[in-house]
Structure formats: C-alpha cells, structure tokens
Amino acid sequence: MYKEHNSLFSEIKQVARYLWKRGWAEKNAGNFSVRLSAKAVASKEQIYPLEQEFSALANQIFLISIKGSRMRNMAKNPKRNTLFIQIGPKGQNFQVIHRNKHAQQAEPTSELSAHLTIHNMLVNSASTARVVMHTHVTELIALTHIPQFCNETALNNLLWSMHPETVMFVPGGVGFVPFELPGSAAIAELTTQKLANHQIAIWEKHGAFSVASSLQDCFDTLDILAKSAKIYFMLRNSLENEDPPGLTSEQLERLRNIVF
C-alpha cells in the first residue's frame, strides 16, 4: 500500500511543513483526510462503530491524520502520523487496515466525524474534491473575533475587497460557521452544509476547513484568504483603525468578469 502512495506522502510532508511554518498548527492543531481510489480489502482488524451511517462511504479507504499528531512531526514522518482506514460495507463502522509500526496505539483524529460527514456529502454530490483539511489560520481566526465579520456576507465582502486573487480564486466566497464545540455532531453538520457550496468553511474564533482535490489546493485557497485578511489588518494599523475602502464595486465587477 505504501509504494503507490509515496507521492501523497511527499505532498503531506510539504503541506504539513507549510502549516507549521505559517503558525497555523500550534501543538496538535490541524488534521486532514484523503479519500483514496484503492479498492476495499478483506481485513480481520478490529471494527470500530461510527456514530452515524455514512452510506456513500461504504468500502471506501481513507488516509487520515492521527489524534494528537503534530504537523511539525507530520512534516518529517507522515507515515508515523497517519492511518489507513476502511469504512464498513454499510458505512456504519471502520477498521484501521494499515498502520506504521510506531503508531500501534494511534486513533484517527478527534474530528473524524466532521471529516466523514463532509466526505459523505462530497461523494453524494459527485464532487471532485477528495481531500478535507482543517487548520488554524491565524489571520482568519482574528477576523472572526470582530463581531461585524461574524456574518457571511460581511466576511466575504471584506475578503474579496482586499485582494483581487480572492475574487478570482474564491468566487463563491467562504461559508461561516458560528461558534460550536469542536468534535461535536453539530459542528460537523453545520460545516458540511457550508462546504456543499463553498471551498472553505470558517469556524468562528477557531479556524477553517478546506476541501479540494489535493492538499496543495486546500492550502492554496486558505493562503489566498489569509493574505486578504492580513492586508486588512495592515491597513487598519496604518489608517489608525479606520476601515479601508478596499477594491471598488466597479473593480470587483471587472475581476468577476475575467474569463479563465
């Protein structure tokens, strides 16, 4: 199983390093899952029940980060910090079908429920996105500490108005998820609803979830949004806390009309 996934492990190393270097992955913050194209295998490994049935994920195999893993360690050794899991034939349970010898006691991330709920929706909607990534994007977390941006319309208008790339590469904007406890069924459900029609869901005062066809693409979208937020804070500082006007509606309209 390892050989065919060597390029995926190289990508994980690279993206985990970015997340750590950007300061978006303090302690054990951040997790990800990748839906693989590998076929289901017969396994006698222990079966763990899932809280709900993920029928669209029956017999699917995922590579998923382990509970408590550090991105700084992931960047050095992704094989020790991930597990291959296989969902049961009705989507009701899972087995760990392959683990590194140094990860014998490891369990999947505590956000397993959110990851599977999102993947279930992605499969049902025939999305090309196979990767779900959660990280603590400092710049975006800071924005959601400002009450006026805890509102999807205001948040998107700000992000688009600060940087042309945001309009071009995140034209559908971000979904905003009001504060909920991490690991809860409620946050999994709310996040999935937002990701049904956005590339990104931002959790109030916590971080972001990104979906894409690769880890690199998940990172890139967050990177663009973080840049917009950073420009906003730089301008606020230099304008003595006055709100910067940003791109005009005419400029935004012209950007929206660019055909790639």
Ligand SMILES: [Zn+2]
């Ligand atoms: Zn988190």
